[in-house]
Amino acid sequence: MKKIFLFLFLFIYINASILKIEDNKIINAIPNSKILIPEKSLSLEQAIKSENWEITTEEIINFRYSTIFRWVKFDLRKSISDKIFLEYGSTTVEVLNVYITKENKLISEFKTGLSRNFQSRPIDSNKFMFPIDIEKDEIYTIYIESSNNLQPNLASITLYSEEIFNKRDFFFNFITGIIISLLLFVFFYNLIIYFFIxxxxxxxxxxxxxxxxxxxxxxxxxxxxxxxxxxxxxxxxxxxxxxxxxxxxxxxxxxxxxxxxxxxxxxxxxxxxxxxxxxxxxxxxxxxxxxxxxxxxxxxxxxxxxxxxxxxxxxxxxxxxxxx
Incomplete structure (x- = not known):
């Protein structure tokens, strides 16, 4: 009887720690993630085998300044047919690598960041966005490797469906477009006034x-x-x-x-x-x-x-x- 309860407990715990992507949901991946702060930079294989992963319950990651790569990982399963997207919530991170693995085997990877040309980004956006192409109802592990000696490495990691991605991307560019347009208007309006006074x-x-x-x-x-x-x-x-x-x-x-x-x-x-x-x-x-x-x-x-x-x-x- 005890073995049955133990099995049920482990089953519930494992499923609870897997992020599930559903329609019209925005998921913060950080509270369900594990982080790794090594003393020296690691390869993906070394990070996978490491026993120093720590569970985090924070809403955002704060890796501060570092030339040594910091790691975040979480398990992921999608229950929809649409594509899903990952957004790294900082526009000033120097090196940012995302690895999609299944059963400890690399499926695909993205390597970008401010230390690389803009064309290195998988999606043409001023934000760091990544398409997560995985099969429905299959469990994958996402590894995110980052380092930043330019500014504090403070960011959120968000997951959502393609429909939400299109809405968020449009809204972000619309609002920032309004702000920049207003600043341009204020500048040129006052420039004209300055020529007179x-x-x-x-x-x-x-x-x-x-x-x-x-x-x-x-x-x-x-x-x-x-x-x-x-x-x-x-x-x-x-x-x-x-x-x-x-x-x-x-x-x-x-x-x-x-x-x-x-x-x-x-x-x-x-x-x-x-x-x-x-x-x-x-x-x-x-x-x-x-x-x-x-x-x-x-x-x-x-x-x-x-x-x-x-x-x-x-x-x-x-x-x-x-x-x-």
């Missing part, structure tokens, strides 16, 4: 709007897709510096409004902080450093400090103006 602070406002536009199209992968699909290093430079340029234009825009004196301590402090952030970004961009994560956190902290100084300056000048 010629106010210095307005010039910095225009540059600030333009930096927001660049930040969006770079981080969403549109520049890599349409402008330089074969220039992986150029894409890396744009990703690293677009956020820094946004910070610089914001600081200079606010400084122009507040009319800070060039030799004032606030102005000198802000310029000093921006120079440090620039140097840290440059080190991170051109050198693959063991301390990439520390450099990122320091640069982020200094950027926040620059914004805090900017807020303090703004409040100080506001009160000075109010009581004089």
């Amino acid at each position: 010629k106010v210095k602070s307005y010039k910095y406002y225009l540059i600030y709007i333009f930096s927001i536009l660049i930040l969006n199209i770079v981080e969403l992968g549109y520049t890599f897709k349409y402008i330089y699909p074969n220039q992986t290093f150029l894409n890396k430079i744009f990703i690293q510096y677009s956020e820094f340029i946004f910070l610089v234009t914001l600081v200079f825009f606010v400084k122009s409004i507040l009319e800070l004196e060039k030799k004032s301590r606030f102005n000198i402090s802000l310029n000093f902080l921006l120079i440090i952030v620039f140097l840290l970004n440059s080190i991170h961009t051109y050198l693959y450093s063991y301390y990439s994560e520390q450099i990122f956190y320091i640069a982020t902290s200094i950027s926040c400090l620059a914004l805090v100084v900017l807020v303090v300056v703004t409040i100080s000048i506001f009160y000075r103006f109010k009581y004089t």
Whole structure:
């Protein structure tokens, strides 16, 4: 009797851990996955044989910075005839490999990421999308291998049917298209106004709007897709510096409004902080450093400090103006 209960328990447990793809369902694969964080990079065969896999219950994966590949795996079965798709929820991962296996045998694979040309992507999208071509009611194991020394490797892994894929892809491009179109309209509208009024602070406002536009199209992968699909290093430079340029234009825009004196301590402090952030970004961009994560956190902290100084300056000048 105990053996029967044990068998039933194991049967229920194994089936519960298998992801089932059905019509009109979006499935987050992470809570039903296992992760592997090795001390050195592994081949697929070594990863399959590894005994160090750990169950995760998180909603997203956070592998942080690493030049060593991190692994995610999960079992999958589809109960529909349509194709299914896997979406890796980050547009700034350097290396991303997806392996479809059955009974520990490789069925198909995809190798892509920002370190490879845009044409390496199996689907023509600025997001990382993968068609999972598997037979109905058969159990497969999906292995995902990734590494990222460009930005923190923080992502979701989502599965859905072809119908949902088409809807999500259309909606994503529709919304981002509206946002980018609005930014372009605001930029050119204010550019026309600037030609008439010629106010210095307005010039910095225009540059600030333009930096927001660049930040969006770079981080969403549109520049890599349409402008330089074969220039992986150029894409890396744009990703690293677009956020820094946004910070610089914001600081200079606010400084122009507040009319800070060039030799004032606030102005000198802000310029000093921006120079440090620039140097840290440059080190991170051109050198693959063991301390990439520390450099990122320091640069982020200094950027926040620059914004805090900017807020303090703004409040100080506001009160000075109010009581004089």
